[in-house]
Amino acid sequence: MGTSSFRFLTLLGRGSRSPLSRIAEILRTEAVGGVLLVTAAALALLWANSPWGEVYTALTEFRIGPAALHLDLTLAQWAADGLLAIFFFVVGLELKREFVAGDLRDPRRAVLPIAAAVGGMIAPALLYVAFAARAGGGALSGWAIPTATDIAFALAVLAVISTHLPAALRTFLLTLAVVDDLLAITIIAIFYTDSLSPAPLLLALLPLGLFALLVQRRVRSWWVLLPLALLTWVLVHESGVHATVAGVLLGFAVPVLRRGDGPGPGLAEHFEHRFRPLSAGMAVPVFAFFAAGVTVVGGEGIAAQIADPVTVGIMVGLVVGKALGVLTATWLVQRVTRAALAAELSWWDVLGAALLAGIGFTVSLLIGELAFGAGSDRDDHVKIGVLFGSLLSALTATGVLRIRNRHYRRLCAEEEFEHSHGGVPGAHRRRGEAHGRN
Structure with missing residues (x-):
């Protein structure tokens, strides 16, 4: 083959996409x-x-920031107050999309995840209160942690x-968690x-309103x-x-639907696509790094930390x-609506999703800091409870x-076997689903 065949070949070129775009795509998973x-x-840890x-x-x-604006914050505070605002911006976009164009738009479909989220808030709070009530010292202020x-x-x-x-x-877990986030934001x-200082809060409406006006345009x-x-x-x-x-x-404030019937995503989806890698790849991990570093004392000390009613209440509430x-x-x-589960789901699947909902890492740690103060002894107990409870x-x-x-x-393999042998696809699936509900 002559050298002319390689005349326009660039070795180790940039490729069709930039490295940053490939990294961003990975971080969206x-x-x-x-x-x-x-x-x-x-x-x-x-x-x-x-x-x-x-x-x-x-x-x-370590403190950094302008003291004149009351922003001389520690790095841990910057992570909790600043970086998590990016995470909650993405949460706000998700909430808006769900209420405008998602499952929460239809009241009949929304009632189940809303009820599940409310139930998933009330039961952990009650269990936490039952354990923390005997601890005293303001322990009840952490009722929302789990x-x-x-x-x-x-x-x-x-x-x-x-797989x-x-x-x-x-879909059920995602919609439940979206409503759960809304409840957590309201609680915070x-x-x-x-x-509360009303003047800065009212002044915040001005840049917020201008932001809303511009994104609406x-x-x-x-x-x-x-x-x-x-x-x-x-x-x-x-x-x-x-x-x-x-x-x-x-x-x-960001609109969900596109103007007219043009193709492509709306502005909320566009912003979510842009900011999710920043949230998942930097904001949440950096917050976790500064929030999860609790000193676990050895011997009888760790037993006392785990046995603290606050720690136990959080773990029992989450799990x-x-x-x-x-x-x-x-x-x-x-029972009330006489609705049935989706045809492909069983109550064992709902149990699995309900157990997953007990992973309360990021927002639980944030609420713990707000309830007891970052760096306090009780905040350390909160971290242990959240870490162990989420892991369990x-x-x-x-x-x-x-x-x-x-x-x-197994059902999928049986279905493929039936299909390849000229059987009726789905027969084993229907029998298996009936068996799975029993």
């Missing part, structure tokens, strides 16, 4: 986001309990397990705002929208309301309360869903 989250938390634990503590307490579901972590576990599980299971705004220029979003965040932070609420409000609340609410909706929920859900996954994989 739920499994990768969950792995980054768990890795960051594990690294924080190892560092905090290593001989260099004081370096980790000094890093989390009520939240970490959607990134839960969907990551489901993505790893779910043959029905798609309806993921109402119950964990210590002091389909303006996408970051150099116009980003300063308005930052000003909204600063003013909400100054008002005393937790600054992550600003992210949700900004997300709600037992979430599953009990979601299952009970789902069963009640079915993930493990029990994995056990249940792996059994169900094998069940569906």
Whole structure:
């Protein structure tokens, strides 16, 4: 072959897509986001309990920012108040899309995940109160800690397990978690705002309103929208309301539907596509790194930490309360409305999803800091309860869903065998589903 054949060949070229776009595409997958989250938390735990634990503590307490604007925050506070605002902005976009164009648009379809989310909030809160009531010292202020579901972590576990599980299971879990996020945001705004300054909150409406006006006109220029979003965040932070609420409000302001009948995604989907890699790849893992670094004392000390009523209440609330609340609410909706589960689902699948809802990592840690104060002894107990409770929920859900996954994989193999031998596809599936409900 002559050298002329290689005249226009560029070795080690950029390829069809830039490296950044390929990385962003990877970060949009739920499994990768969950792995980054768990890795960051594990690294924080190892560092905090290593001989260099004081370096980790000094890093989390390092202050940076303009004091004149009351923004001389520690790195841990910047992660909780600043970076998590990006996460909650994506949550706001998801909520808006679900209510405008998703399952929550239809009241008949919305009643089940809404009821499941409410049940998954009430039961853990009651169990926590039952344990924490004997602790005293303001322990009851943490009642909302086990009520939240970490959607990134839960969907990551489901993505790893779910090779043959029905798609309806993921839809149920996703919609439940979206409503759960809305409830958690409401709880943070109402119950964990210590002091409210009305003037900055009212002033925040100005940049927020201008942001909403521009995005309604389909303006996408970051150099116009980003300063308005930052000003909204600063003013909400100054008002005393937790600054992550600003992210949700900004997300709600973005329109979901396209103007006219043109092809392509709406602006909310466009922004979600752009910001999800930033949220999953940086905001949530960095927050987890600064929030999960609890010092676990050895010997009798760790036993005392785990035996603390706050720790026990959080663990029982996440592992037992979430599953009990979601299952009970789902069963009640079915009894009252005489609705049936989707044809491809059984109650064992619902149990698996309910156990996954007990993974309350990110928002639970945030509520714990708001309830007891970052760095306090009780906040350390919150971290232990959330870490152990979320891990137990993930493990029990994995056990249940792996059994169900094998069940569906067997049905799929039987169906393929029937189809290849000229049988009636789906006969074994229907018999298997009937057996699975018993």
